[in-house]
Amino acid sequence: MKSMNLCVGRGPVAGLAVLVVSLCGTAFGGSTPPPPTLNTTSTDFEELGTVAGDLVLPLLNSGACLFCHSQFDFNVEPGRWAGSMHAQSVRDPVWQAAVTIASQDAAFSVETCLKCHSPLAHFGGRGVDVNGQIDYASLQPADFDGVTCNACHRLVDPVYEAGVSPTVDDMIIMALTNGPPVTPGNAQYVLDPDDVRRGPFNDLGAGHPHSWLYSPFHQEGDLCQTCHDVSNPTLSKQMDGSYQLNSINAQHPTHDKHDMFPEQRTYTEWSLSEFAATGVDMGGLFGGNKVVVSTCQDCHMPDVTGEACIPPFDPVFRTDLPLHTFQGANNTALEMILHQYSEELDETMVDAINANLAANLTMLQNATDMELTQNGCQLEVKITNNCGHKLLTGYPEGRRIWINVKYYDGAVLVAERGFYDTGTAALTTTDTKVYETVMGIDATQSAATGEPVGPSFHLVFLNMILKDNRIPPRGFDNAAFEAGQAGHVGYSYADGQYWDETGYGIPVDADSAEVTLYYQSFSREYIEFLRDENQTDSKGTDLWNTYVATGMSAPIVMDQMTVPLTPFQEGDIDGDGDVDFDDLNIVLSNWGATQSLLRDGDADKDGDVDFDDLNVVLGFWGQSL
């Protein structure tokens, strides 16, 4: 079932209206879906900031902009937006499948999903039926704009700064029906009620035909915070540190995001980094024409040379034109969109998506540095994080990065760690490092939802973090990250540490090692979950089919290196050339450790420290190379 055609076509007319829509029905196999598990209401998801009634003029779709701003050619700035996940956030088959699960789990939760993923639908009052379920039939073609131009360009800094913010903002904030957000984030937009387009420049060319305002906010990472710190408002933090369900049909008691369960903390991670504090010269890895990179925009909207509008309107020629690529990492979603909507997508949108596939790849390749060192019988893999946030940030479910090690004797593969089966998309996780977040459900939430205690992908139920070992950014501070709900779980990094080291035991017959760092948008387990838990519509099976047809979220190589290995003395754990008391001490002091990967006494390299390791050390006692 194909969902929808586009709101923007090749010409101005197509962009503005008159498109035939082939809507997806929500009926599935003729049977009525079960009632949602939680009988939540709109009130449970209501937040502060602009509500639809505050808007004097409705949000416009991209068709109202593209005529001048890129002539509907998405290869021209700012039309590059069309190739980004911002423009694809409603077409996204993973999002659609997840929204059905959210609909099943908590009534009206989709109101909040749409608030970030389709501001046009949200502020237009579309997309949710009377039972609080996703309702594609009510969406207009323009709602498929996703995070559209106008949603960002009417954003007002919710924290008024006299002398910096446009003076009108003070009044806009004071007039808000629900009041301004206590803590920005969670799509608590403050929008200009009028259609005044705000942007980063105060020197527009003489030909600009619409109301505009110079807005310093548009050059700040704080703007991205609006949607890139995500919390679940149905949960409140308790004295014991756990997060528990609020009473149903009530707003969050404090509206402070720190009192809610943290789903994504990309903004917070960045705001506590050296990038936010001072900016960093990354030697041209990011930023285009800009050398020192600081804000989200610097890395995700690199500066180029050019103009942002068609010539008749006399735009300013700029060397600091921020490109609307919003380049990131999610190539799998873009590939799935190209596949699933191949019939409907505008030709230049296909080009823009292809351009972003390449830009994302560059981002992933620049995201890390890898160093390999042999230390006796251990191969140490050091991964350095170059990003402005944790390495692997954002959406928690199914995303992962892992290390794969292949040991060779000549051309013969003698051993492998972190084996990934491309045929089945199964990853061997027990013998390598996987960077990821694992979230889950505790006993109280289990009682409320009927889901078992432990790891889970039921996004709106999640109330605990079971694992977070993602590598922090430059400027990392444990206490500050902890306070921002962006700390680590089951792993630790020292203050200031923005790298991680993993040690792998080397088989005696290996003479070289090839190490690869892989990124994957979606684990097979996550896609299977979205397929198997769906009791409502075909979105889960549609997703599965697209996933299989597009190569099962093929892992992307972020870094790869091959090193020759020098012969070593077996049992020489500390790598100093002989087997002696130092090696014995390492075994004894790590006794009982499991899944131990670094300098840890695991002399037989089987993943734990036990009698076998003692025997290796004693067996080679006194020997040296």
Ligand code: HEC
């Ligand atoms: C009739 C042509 C036209 C249309 C339609 C149009 N713009 Fe513009 N816009 C311009 C021109 C010309 C400029 C000045 C560009 C320059 O000199 O850099 C401009 C500038 C801007 C700026 C920069 C403001 C600043 O201070 O940095 C923003 C943001 C903007 N437009 C957003 C939009 C959005 C959003 C839409 C659709 C809702 C839109 N425009 C529709 C012609 C247009």
Ligand code: HEC
């Ligand atoms: C406050 C804003 C916000 C809200 C509310 C929100 N999301 Fe998102 N969502 C995001 C952002 C930002 C990303 C992208 C992060 C990334 O790529 O790492 C995202 C990504 C996703 C993804 C991953 C898509 C992909 O292709 O990788 C899914 C699935 C998703 N959201 C589902 C939902 C559902 C279901 C809801 C409602 C229950 C929801 N979101 C509510 C901001 C939001």
Ligand code: HEC
């Ligand atoms: C996710 C938010 C977001 C969306 C969506 C978005 N913009 Fe922007 N736009 C920005 C930000 C932020 C800047 C300034 C970046 C900077 O200065 O580093 C900007 C800058 C601009 C400018 C100034 C010149 C330029 O080209 O960079 C124009 C014009 C503009 N946007 C128009 C548009 C149009 C038209 C669309 C839709 C096709 C759009 N924007 C979509 C956030 C957004």
Ligand code: HEC
């Ligand atoms: C109105 C909400 C909103 C705002 C404001 C916003 N984003 Fe997003 N952003 C999203 C959503 C939703 C997605 C994910 C869409 C999906 O995956 O389906 C996303 C995805 C992204 C991605 C793609 C991630 C990937 O995995 O490839 C990047 C990069 C990004 N945003 C950067 C930014 C930056 C930089 C800003 C500020 C200039 C910003 N966003 C502002 C909602 C927003």
Ligand code: HEC
């Ligand atoms: C120094 C450059 C830099 C800065 C600053 C930066 N990012 Fe990123 N970001 C990256 C790189 C590189 C990646 C790709 C690697 C990854 O996915 O972690 C990335 C990935 C992302 C993703 C996709 C994560 C995923 O895999 O789903 C999102 C969303 C994102 N950034 C948003 C932001 C936002 C929002 C900000 C500001 C609050 C920001 N970034 C600041 C470099 C940067």
